[in-house]
Amino acid sequence: MNTALFDAIRRAKTLSIVGMCKNAGKTTVLNRLLAESHGRVLGLTSIGRDGESVDVVTGTEKPGIFVPEGTLIATAKDLLSLSDITQEIVCTTGIPTPLGEVVLVRARSAGSVQLAGPSITSQLRTVSDLFFSLGAEQAIIDGALGRKSLGARTVAESVILCTGASYDMRMENVVSDTANVFRVMNLKKAETVPEASELSLADVLKETGEALVPGALSDSAILPLLKSGVLKNVRLVVKDPSKVLLSPDTLDKLAIRGVSLETVEAATVLCVTVNPVSAYGWKFDPDAFKRAVQAAVNVPVINVKEAQHDLDRL
Amino acid sequence: MISIGFDDKVKIGLQYITDSLHPCSPFGVERVRKLRFYAPDERAELESELDNTDRAQKAADALGSLYEKIMLVLCQMKDVRGSINRLSEGACLDHVELFELKGFLLRVSELIPLFTRMNETVHAEGIAFSDPEGALDVLDPEHTRSRGFYIPDGASEPLRTIRREKKRLEQRLYEARTDAEKEAVRAERLRVCAGEDAEERKIRRTMCDALLPRVSAMRSDADAAGRLDVLIQKALFAKKYGGVRPEITETALELVDMVNPELVDLLNKKGRAFVPVSIAADRGATVITGANMGGKSVAMKTVALNVLLMHAGFPVCAKAARIPMFHSVKMLFDDAQSMQSGLSGFGSEIVRFNAALKDVEQGYSLFLIDELARGTNPDEGAVIVQAVTRYLNGANAISILATHYDGVAENARTHYQIIGLKDVDPDAIRVELQAAGEDGVAIIARHMNYGLYRVEGKADCPRDALNICQMLSLKPEILERIERAY
Numbered sequence: 001m002n003t004a005l006f007d008a009i010r011r012a013k014t015l016s017i018v019g020m021c022k023n024a025g026k027t028t029v030l031n032r033l034l035a036e037s038h039g040r041v042l043g044l045t046s047i048g049r050d051g052e053s054v055d056v057v058t059g060t061e062k063p064g065i066f067v068p069e070g071t072l073i074a075t076a077k078d079l080l081s082l083s084d085i086t087q088e089i090v091c092t093t094g095i096p097t098p099l100g101e102v103v104l105v106r107a108r109s110a111g112s113v114q115l116a117g118p119s120i121t122s123q124l125r126t127v128s129d130l131f132f133s134l135g136a137e138q139a140i141i142d143g144a145l146g147r148k149s150l151g152a153r154t155v156a157e158s159v160i161l162c163t164g165a166s167y168d169m170r171m172e173n174v175v176s177d178t179a180n181v182f183r184v185m186n187l188k189k190a191e192t193v194p195e196a197s198e199l200s201l202a203d204v205l206k207e208t209g210e211a212l213v214p215g216a217l218s219d220s221a222i223l224p225l226l227k228s229g230v231l232k233n234v235r236l237v238v239k240d241p242s243k244v245l246l247s248p249d250t251l252d253k254l255a256i257r258g259v260s261l262e263t264v265e266a267a268t269v270l271c272v273t274v275n276p277v278s279a280y281g282w283k284f285d286p287d288a289f290k291r292a293v294q295a296a297v298n299v300p301v302i303n304v305k306e307a308q309h310d311l312d313r314l
Numbered sequence: 315m316i317s318i319g320f321d322d323k324v325k326i327g328l329q330y331i332t333d334s335l336h337p338c339s340p341f342g343v344e345r346v347r348k349l350r351f352y353a354p355d356e357r358a359e360l361e362s363e364l365d366n367t368d369r370a371q372k373a374a375d376a377l378g379s380l381y382e383k384i385m386l387v388l389c390q391m392k393d394v395r396g397s398i399n400r401l402s403e404g405a406c407l408d409h410v411e412l413f414e415l416k417g418f419l420l421r422v423s424e425l426i427p428l429f430t431r432m433n434e435t436v437h438a439e440g441i442a443f444s445d446p447e448g449a450l451d452v453l454d455p456e457h458t459r460s461r462g463f464y465i466p467d468g469a470s471e472p473l474r475t476i477r478r479e480k481k482r483l484e485q486r487l488y489e490a491r492t493d494a495e496k497e498a499v500r501a502e503r504l505r506v507c508a509g510e511d512a513e514e515r516k517i518r519r520t521m522c523d524a525l526l527p528r529v530s531a532m533r534s535d536a537d538a539a540g541r542l543d544v545l546i547q548k549a550l551f552a553k554k555y556g557g558v559r560p561e562i563t564e565t566a567l568e569l570v571d572m573v574n575p576e577l578v579d580l581l582n583k584k585g586r587a588f589v590p591v592s593i594a595a596d597r598g599a600t601v602i603t604g605a606n607m608g609g610k611s612v613a614m615k616t617v618a619l620n621v622l623l624m625h626a627g628f629p630v631c632a633k634a635a636r637i638p639m640f641h642s643v644k645m646l647f648d649d650a651q652s653m654q655s656g657l658s659g660f661g662s663e664i665v666r667f668n669a670a671l672k673d674v675e676q677g678y679s680l681f682l683i684d685e686l687a688r689g690t691n692p693d694e695g696a697v698i699v700q701a702v703t704r705y706l707n708g709a710n711a712i713s714i715l716a717t718h719y720d721g722v723a724e725n726a727r728t729h730y731q732i733i734g735l736k737d738v739d740p741d742a743i744r745v746e747l748q749a750a751g752e753d754g755v756a757i758i759a760r761h762m763n764y765g766l767y768r769v770e771g772k773a774d775c776p777r778d779a780l781n782i783c784q785m786l787s788l789k790p791e792i793l794e795r796i797e798r799a800y
Contacts, residue, residue: 086510
């Protein structure tokens with residue numbers, strides 16, 4: 001199975017690494033992928049700022065991003081001086097960030113880099129297109145945290161979801177929220193997209209049995225429809241997973257009523273990684289944590305702290 | 315010096331023209347945005363610019379694809395003037411700045427052969443590029459001429475050694491087995507990376523020093539790129555609207571069959587055509603009279619537009635044009651803003667008139683006044699406009715006044731009247747109106763001739779208002795009484 005996972009990760013044209021929280025082990029996973037590139041040219045960027053050597057929020061030391069020679073990196077101009085790769089400036093993108101314009105650099109030596117890429121989906125797409133036109137075989141997007149990371153799915157076709165003890169002191173909360181994000185991220189891709197309509201959601205559903213939801217889908221919009229009985233064996237389509245703001249409970253209710261929640265832009269979560277050690281001082285039992293997450297998702301789960309075991313088998 | 319506010323630019327259709335241009339380089343964009351009008355003491359420069367534009371326009375058909383190639387290169391230019399300034403102040407530019415400078419120089423070297431070919435026909439005076447090869451050799455010592463910027467290992471002997479050491483340490487890091495071993499290699503690598511950074515900085519410093527003598531050449535290249543960019547845009551503009559190179563005169567103004575592109579396009583969309591206007595005037599007051607819907611304002615705005623186009627070095631939208639160089643161009647057009655100033659419409663008009671007159675009297679000027687004193691009672695209004703006209707007759711300016719007050723034209727040096735419905739048979743239109751049954755005003759507007767004709771001697775009493783009354787079948791009893799009073 002791990003060989004299959006390894007192949008799936010390699011095959012993904014664009015791969016997004018997203019975290020449930022800080023210190024979830026994103027960078028560990030990213031470094032592993034970079035180390036395993038074996039001469040393939042990778043394009044690397046992030047949604048917003050990432051890659052500080054000391055976590056600015058918690059003050060804990062965190063691993064830097066270490067890229068092999070030949071990697072293409074899209075990052076803000078001001079962060080180039082903090083990298084220790086030998087730089088070849090390939091092009092500028094005109095995309096602004098608070099840390100200067102996003103610049104495309106080729107690493108002419110291995111070394112550590114700091115990432116601050118575009119924060120808008122369309123600009124991320126521009127950057128990944130640039131990577132491919134410059135010969136990259138795979139684009140990796142170091143995703144943002146929490147809710148925002150759901151948006152990364154609209155650019156990347158494949159996702160690695162990272163979770164860890166830093167998310168919450170209680171393991172059951174970490175597991176249930178991770179399961180919920182996993183569930184939303186993995187919503188089915190809509191095969192057909194219903195036409196946008198002027199009518200209310202309830203009327204459209206009554207008439208056609210399916211509806212495209214403009215904007216976000218929230219509990220307060222869905223609960224009355226559930227009560228009225230309109231939502232039964234129908235299809236609800238949203239633009240992308242970030243538009244789903246439903247509680248796990250509501251998601252369950254929809255599933256029970258046979259409501260199919262689908263997205264226009266879809267990706268696949270390839271695996272979930274867990275970090276049982278929190279940056280804030282507490283630890284989970286590694287095996288129990290991994291087992292609990294594994295029970296909640298239907299993809300491989302990997303413990304980043306057992307990198308030599310689990311990640312090496314990747 | 316001529317300075318035109320944004321509102322006036324919009325009103326006369328100058329903004330429409332600058333908006334319709336598509337300069338490609340940041341330097342061209344800036345030139346169009348901060349449109350500069352030549353002053354009377356820059357006549358030689360203006361003549362040369364008008365000649366350039368004229369030749370570029372005439373060559374536009376033959377050189378169309380060459381112009382496109384040049385535009386494509388210009389589009390890729392970035393504004394590096396900030397980096398050039400920093401360079402001139404002795405700063406050590408960073409990788410990205412040097413990359414952008416190299417990009418700029420590469421674009422210049424692409425531009426030179428294209429511009430040389432264009433210049434075989436166009437002979438553009440005052441636009442020249444300096445050979446960027448010397449500067450490129452500084453930034454790209456290994457002659458790769460690639461788009462990227464990279465300090466090669468061979469840039470200095472110490473750098474070569476440092477980079478080799480860095481590679482060796484990477485291999486050792488990869489091979490290290492224990493954490494302690496890795497830590498030791500990392501510490502050594504950090505030292506080498508710091509050394510690389512310092513050595514690269516030294517090399518960048520050397521590059522900047524070598525580029526310093528080329529600062530003024532690079533600045534003038536940026537300026538030349540902007541001028542070339544705008545020159546092509548002007549040529550394409552003239553091709554589209556039929557521009558002509560104006561002749562610069564001492565005092566006389568003469569525009570033959572001039573048009574206003576904004577109105578040409580607007581009327582085209584409605585399936586109608588703009589009627590070209592001709593006018594000639596010299597120092598003193600020229601008065602335009604005519605029916606209210608007859609386009610006096612359009613004529614004045616079109617004069618202002620074309621005069622300003624020439625002063626900005628553009629071709630003029632006319633069949634032929636003879637224009638003097640003005641110290642200032644002032645316009646007093648019907649203005650909604652006067653309502654906001656707190657004064658009555660009439661009061662603020664007088665305030666604005668006074669301010670404009672002050673500028674006009676600084677040097678030979680063009681003064682355009684639309685319906686002065688329209689906000690006051692007709693008896694006093696007529697007296698005021700007559701007095702203003704007499705005064706302006708003696709002023710060192712071409713003043714053009716549009717008015718429908720009585721007795722003004724006699725005080726002017728020249729008198730123009732809108733042709734209006736002069737040559738139209740009212741009975742024919744009345745028949746057409748009855749047959750069509752559509753909006754009568756629209757039909758009359760269609761028959762209205764917006765052209766001007768010069769009135770020699772005393773003008774006949776205009777009959778346009780009476781004509782309109784007849785066409786629109788005003789109650790016969792009233793019509794009779796009007797006709798008796800004429």
